[in-house]
Amino acid sequence: DADVTQTPRNRITKTGKRIMLECSQTKGHDRMYWYRQDPGLGLRLIYYSFDVKDINKGEISDGYSVSRQAQAKFSLSLESAIPNQTALYFCATSEPGGQGKFYNEQFFGPGTRLTVL
Amino acid sequence: RKEVEQDPGPFNVPEGATVAFNCTYSNSASQSFFWYRQDCRKEPKLLMSVYSSGNEDGRFTAQLNRASQYISLLIRDSKLSDSATYLCVVIRTGNQFYFGTGTSLTVIP
Numbered sequence: 258d259a260d261v262t263q264t265p266r267n268r269i270t271k272t273g274k275r276i277m278l279e280c281s282q283t284k285g286h287d288r289m290y291w292y293r294q295d296p297g298l299g300l301r302l303i304y305y306s307f308d309v310k311d312i313n314k315g316e317i318s319d320g321y322s323v324s325r326q327a328q329a330k331f332s333l334s335l336e337s338a339i340p341n342q343t344a345l346y347f348c349a350t351s352e353p354g355g356q357g358k359f360y361n362e363q364f365f366g367p368g369t370r371l372t373v374l
Numbered sequence: 375r376k377e378v379e380q381d382p383g384p385f386n387v388p389e390g391a392t393v394a395f396n397c398t399y400s401n402s403a404s405q406s407f408f409w410y411r412q413d414c415r416k417e418p419k420l421l422m423s424v425y426s427s428g429n430e431d432g433r434f435t436a437q438l439n440r441a442s443q444y445i446s447l448l449i450r451d452s453k454l455s456d457s458a459t460y461l462c463v464v465i466r467t468g469n470q471f472y473f474g475t476g477t478s479l480t481v482i483p
Contacts (some may be wrong), residue, residue: 290471299378299461299475300418315471347417362408365417 261366278333280348289331293344338373380474397462398444404466
C-alpha cells in the first residue's frame with residue numbers, strides 16, 4: 258500500500274463549487290504539505306503544517322483552505338472553485354530536519370488532477 | 375525574478391552520454407537544496423540532496439556553488455531509464471519552499 262494517498266485521483270467540477278481534496282499518510286511524519294503543479298510554473302506550495310496544531314500559508318494560499326484533522330490527514334479545500342485552479346495537486350510529507358539538516362526528503366502522493374469548468 | 379530558474383530543455387542525449395543541468399537561485403539566504411526526479415504524470419521523488427561539499431551517488435553528482443548561487447546535477451553514462459524531468463528544490467529561511475520548473479531529459483538508444 259502506498260505511504261501517501263490522495264483522494265480523489267481525478268475530479269472535474271464546475272465554477273463556484275466547493276471541493277475537498279484529501280491526503281492520508283502512514284509514514285508517521287509530522288510535516289505535511291499541499292502543492293499545485295502547472296505547466297511552465299513548476300510546483301508551488303499552497304499550505305503546510307508541521308504538526309496537528311500548526312498551519313501555515315505557502316506561496317499561493319489565496320482561494321484555498323486546509324484542515325489538519327490528525328497527524329495522518331491533511332485536507333485541502335477550494336471554497337468556490339474557479340477555472341484557473343485547474344491543476345495537478347500533490348500532497349507531501351516529511352520528517353523534521355536533524356543532524357545539521359534543516360529539511361529532509363519530502364514524500365509525495367500520486368496527485369489529484371483537478372479540472373474546473 | 376523567479377526564486378529558482380532551470381533551463382526547461384529538452385535535453386536529448388544518446389545512451390552513455392554525460393549530461394549536466396544547472397539551477398540558479400536568487401536568494402542568498404537559501405539553506406537546503408535538493409534534486410528530485412519526476413516521471414511523466416507521476417509524483418516527484420527525491421534523487422539526491424545537495425551538500426556544500428558536493429556529493430555523489432553512483433552515476434549522479436550534485437554540487438552547490440553558494441558564491442554564484444547555483445546547484446548542478448551531472449549524470450554520467452546515461453541510461454534509457456534516466457529519461458525524466460529533473461526538478462531542483464531550494465528552501466530558504468522561514469520555511470519557504472521553491473521548486474524549479476524542471477529540466478526534461480530524454481535518453482535516446
